[in-house]
Amino acid sequence: MRVSRRTMLKASAAVTVLGGGAAPWAARAQQAEFIYKYANNLPSTHPLNVRAREMAAAIKAETGGRVDIQIFPSNQLGSDTDMLSQIRSGGVEFFTLSGLILATLVPAASINGIGFAFPDYDTVWKAMDGELGAYVRGEISKANLVVMDKIWDNGFRQTTSSTRPITGPDDFKGFKIRVPVSPLWTSMFKAFDAAPAAINFSEVYSALQTKVVEGQENPLVLISAAKLYEVQKYCSLTNHMWDGFWFLANRRAWEKLPEDLRGIVAKNINAAATNERADTAMLNETVHGELIAKGLTFNQTAAAPFREKLRKAGFYAEWKAKYGEQAWSLLEKSVGKLA
Template identity: 45%
Template sequence: MPTRRTIVQGAGAGLLLSPLPFRRVRAGTDVLRLSLGSPMPQAHPATTSLVEALDAIRTESDGRVDITLYPDSQLGSELSMQSQLRSGAIAFTLTSASSLQTLAPLAGIPGVAYAFSGYVPLWAALDSGPLSERIRDALAKFRLKAFRLVDNGFRDVITSVRPIETVSDLQGLKIRVPPSPLLTSLFRALGAAPTTINLAETYAALQTRVADGMENSLPQIEATRVYEVQKYLSRTGHSWDGLWILAHGRTWDALPADARALIARHFDAAVERQRQAFVQMNTQAEARLGAKGLAVNRPDLAPFRAALDRAGYYAEWKGRFGAEVWGALERYTGPLGA
């Protein structure tokens, strides 16, 4: 009788793999047990789409490839999970482009304020082409394998103190942001007081007025239920954020080729499902949030972009990213800044 073995990842050690190819794994000799950490709540379409993908991977491999998802920051903050991923303590993570900027600065460039006019130029820029290649190369330097981005939407402001009708309404506002230099810079340039708070702790921070508000996409606002402790939703659409599915490079490279193909195929399908579900959820979310008691307003966005330009926001980030990369971005966005 063959002996069934469980092959797991070890902290800092990557994955201890059998030399057997995946077709032998499918025959019942080995089990690959891997972990995927995520900051996203249970109700977020990124979570539900990944659950479907992991179930399909488990089923198609007869249980020999078993990836466990830990959502809702169960494994720690995004920065903590990025550290765990780099050490090999976990095999995969879902992490926002905005927070990933603290590790690989170029990863945050899709979040430049008021850059993309919609999803057509956005996905053209991020799924392939020169900008996508430069971001993936930047992540590869940290031995991270990047799959496609799931959508976390164009971001709006929700507050407990006042609606954001003009730039002056942001003056001194204590607003929760993820650990993103771009978002921190954006709100400082507009006169607000941004503060970094772990997503899982944001509800309590808003409830106790540690922060006056937060900024995020409508599906994320719904999933975190922060509308229960806020009053005003302002459709500022100031930035877009997505979530990279990342693998620990050495773990990924050591997996049997058939296992890599199976995982990659279902991750790709999960991204397609998530993007479609997110757009549908986002389209309906404003009405649902309004029905929950939020006062919704749509400010004129031109003054916000002009204020950022006057404050030197675009010039600063063009200098920090470099003219070549900025040109790759403007290929899809048009000119940014004066």
């Protein structure tokens, strides 16, 4: 049986305490100076949590044990809306959240989710690592939150259904679809004449299982990780929006960290985001086949008819007015003319 040096040190400290000659700092030496909670809504097997565990280990090592980031996946600490409240109050110190849900607090944060705007990943990273991302981070900072430089990848979103495949915009008519708690999603699917229902992700599986809704939309990696294929029959590759996770910090907790520790934490969080992007891209190539094997029936769609339907419904004009000229021009600078 191997006994680590850390275990032996703990045992020695305990013996000293029991022997009555303990130095007061002996037990405290094992305790990190900053123990911060990081909450997210994804399964522990998702690339975000795999890379987050590596990130937390690297931060602990590089700070000499002073910073210990404890990870709480799968909505363990509450729904997205609960945790957004907690990150603001300091109930949790770190939280990753889709910009489309963050938009309930920071309206500009949902601009990356404009329907059928981004054609591919090259366009996404050009925008989100460039001027558009910088603009959104500035708006998040105004809400008294700290946001890291790199957005994590949640992927292009696809549509699943228990009743019928989605082959064109007309197939959405009357379709009962779960959407996240975000006005942009609701607006887009209403423009398609669907019947969107805003439901937190923690309740999606049961909502599909009990037929509260017919379908939902998420990236393939999350459809697989959350086992949504168990309660869905069809998957239509609509690529209707790209979504990512901003890594947020409570400002008071962040500013409590000495500057050198902040640099180590930020560096490792941003490096983990870059690695998670690569993981997600790789997984997208393999998970398609795995989901077919698990029983999902796939079909490909073309973006142009959906985009034209949104244009005619006034969706792009409506959101251009909401985001304002500056934000919209930065979006169109990356993706081309929408409205």
